[in-house]
Amino acid sequence: MGDKLRFGILGGGSWGTALVKMLSENLEDIAWYMRSESAIAHLHHEGNNPNYLSSVQFDVSKLELSNDINHIVASSDILIFAIPSAFLESELGGLTVPLANKIIFSAIKGIVPESGLIVGEHFHEHYKIPFKNIGVITGPCHAEEVALERLSYLTIACADESKAELVANELKSHYIRTKISDDIIGTEYAAMLKNIYAIAAGIAHGLGYGDNFQSVLMSNAIREMKRFIDSVYKMKRNINNSAYLGDLLVTGYSTFSRNRMFGNMIGKGYTVKSAMMEMNMVAEGYYATKSAHLLHEKNEKKSKTPIINAVYQVLYQEKNPKKVFRKLTERLD
Numbered sequence: 298m299g300d301k302l303r304f305g306i307l308g309g310g311s312w313g314t315a316l317v318k319m320l321s322e323n324l325e326d327i328a329w330y331m332r333s334e335s336a337i338a339h340l341h342h343e344g345n346n347p348n349y350l351s352s353v354q355f356d357v358s359k360l361e362l363s364n365d366i367n368h369i370v371a372s373s374d375i376l377i378f379a380i381p382s383a384f385l386e387s388e389l390g391g392l393t394v395p396l397a398n399k400i401i402f403s404a405i406k407g408i409v410p411e412s413g414l415i416v417g418e419h420f421h422e423h424y425k426i427p428f429k430n431i432g433v434i435t436g437p438c439h440a441e442e443v444a445l446e447r448l449s450y451l452t453i454a455c456a457d458e459s460k461a462e463l464v465a466n467e468l469k470s471h472y473i474r475t476k477i478s479d480d481i482i483g484t485e486y487a488a489m490l491k492n493i494y495a496i497a498a499g500i501a502h503g504l505g506y507g508d509n510f511q512s513v514l515m516s517n518a519i520r521e522m523k524r525f526i527d528s529v530y531k532m533k534r535n536i537n538n539s540a541y542l543g544d545l546l547v548t549g550y551s552t553f554s555r556n557r558m559f560g561n562m563i564g565k566g567y568t569v570k571s572a573m574m575e576m577n578m579v580a581e582g583y584y585a586t587k588s589a590h591l592l593h594e595k596n597e598k599k600s601k602t603p604i605i606n607a608v609y610q611v612l613y614q615e616k617n618p619k620k621v622f623r624k625l626t627e628r629l630d
Contacts, residue, residue, distance in 0.1 A: 302400075303328060304467065305373025307366065307388070309336055310579075311349040312404055313379035315440035317360070318353050322470040328361045330369040332388075337362045350444040367394045375400045375464065377434065381579040382407030382416060396424045402432040402455075402464055406488040407581040408588035415485045429457040432464060433481055435488045435540050437547040438473075439554070446472040452540035454478040454485070478540060482530040487522060487541045490605075492582030493589060494518040495548040496560035497604050500611060500618050503564020510626070515549050517604060517629045524600035529592070556582040563611060564618055586612055603628040 304324060306317050309331025320327050331337055331346075339347045340362055344354045363369050370376060371394045380388050382405050403416040412419050417433060420426045432455035442449055451468055453475055455461035465475035478484055497518070498511055506514075522545065523536040536542060548554045559580035562572040569583065590609040593602055607625040610616040 302374040302463070303372065305330065305369045305376050306379060307369065307376060308379030308381075308404075309333055309346065309349070310379065310381070311440040314346045314350045314353060315438075315443040316377055316379055316404060316434075316468075317355070318350070318443060319468045319470065319473055321355060321359055322473075323467050325359055326361070327359055328363070328369045328373045330363060330366050332364055334364050337364060350440060353444050366392055370394045370396070370399070373399070375402065377402045377404055377464075378416065379404045381405070382409050382581060383579065383584045385409055385416065385419075386411045396420070396426060399426070400430050400432070400460055401426055402434055402453075403485065404434040405581075406435075406492055407585050408489055408592075410584055410588065413588055413591060415482070415489060417481055417485050428481065429455075430460070431455070431481065432457075432461060433485045433488070434464070434468075435484045435544055437539055437543040439547065439551055441553045443473070448472050448474070450474045450476070450539055450543070452476055452478050452484060452538075454481045454540070456481060476539075480532065480534050480540075483526050483532065483534050484540045486526045486529060487544060489581070489585045490522050490525060490589065491518075491545040491548045492556040492580070493586050493605055493608055494522070494545055495554050495556035496563070496580070496582040496586065496612075497608050498549040499554075499557040499560020499562070500564040500608070501560075501622060502557070503561040503566075504619055504622055506622070511550075513629050514604070515546060518549070519545055521600075521602055521604055525589070525593070525602060525605070528596055528600040556580050559583065560608075569612055582608075583612060 305328035306313050307330045345351050376399050401420050405416045409419040417431045435452045438449040438451055453461045453465040461477040465477050469475040519542050555578050586608050589605050607621050610621050611618045
């Protein structure tokens with residue numbers, strides 16, 4: 298694989314912006330798809346994304362900005378998707394350019410609602426992309442800390458090690474460390490599940506539970522994550538590695554975590570709708586909770602998932618968070 302492969306980023310949110318910043322450290326030519334024409338115009342004139350991570354200044358001469366998804370896909374070899382999973386299919390609905398000859402990396406932390414699949418599986422099943430051309434980019438890494446150039450770590454997973462290495466090399470810098478993995482499915486499920494557990498942590502905080510309970514909750518969450526992932530795709534993996542446990546901890550504890558923030562608001566008495574409106578951001582864990590619950594039902598409850606069940610009851614069955622979490626405390630150890 299040569300160095301001339303062109304990267305295209307799809308998504309104008311905080312994570313898409315952070316990925317472009319990381320790639321800009323190493324590349325002179327990056328294609329970037331964002332829906333907002335006004336954000337593109339602002340970037341051309343001011344050098345920053347007005348809506349997300351506005352402190353990051355870009356050398357715009359390195360960027361080809363467009364709100365035409367077909368143009369960006371057609372002109373890129375490696376596509377990194379950073380579009381919220383809930384909106385992925387609607388964005389791809391306007392695609393007329395084939396994806397079959399592209400290398401696809403998902404930086405999306407969720408399940409595609411229309412198919413109930415993680416993003417890699419969705420591209421494989423519905424767009425016939427071979428798994429050797431599909432990869433995943435996971436943390437632990439918050440976009441806000443990338444903007445501040447605080448030391449962060451990424452795991453790049455792909456069945457084709459050379460493709461994982463290529464992407465890892467272009468993302469690393471003095472503030473980004475990268476490692477590669479062959480656990481595409483496990484790392485992507487972990488990236489989805491940790492958002493559900495972060496909502497649980499937020500609800501607990503909003504209800505007034507302290508650090509002692511939070512530590513027990515996170516300890517149980519990593520074991521529940523392992524059971525869930527093993528029930529879907531069993532292979533040798535160390536659940537204590539940063540792509541699993543590290544990503545869970547940063548999402549569950551960080552003040553930058555939108556999923557924790559969303560859960561905190563629910564715990565304080567907000568409705569789902571009012572919390573979403575006030576945040577004005579997508580909490581991927583909300584959609585992931587329903588998908589994980591359905592998948593758990595489909596797998597005939599092969600693994601115990603009391604935390605996922607509790608979050609589902611609060612978000613989708615409108616049960617009282619205080620009562621649900623009081624019962625949950627009796628299930629944890």
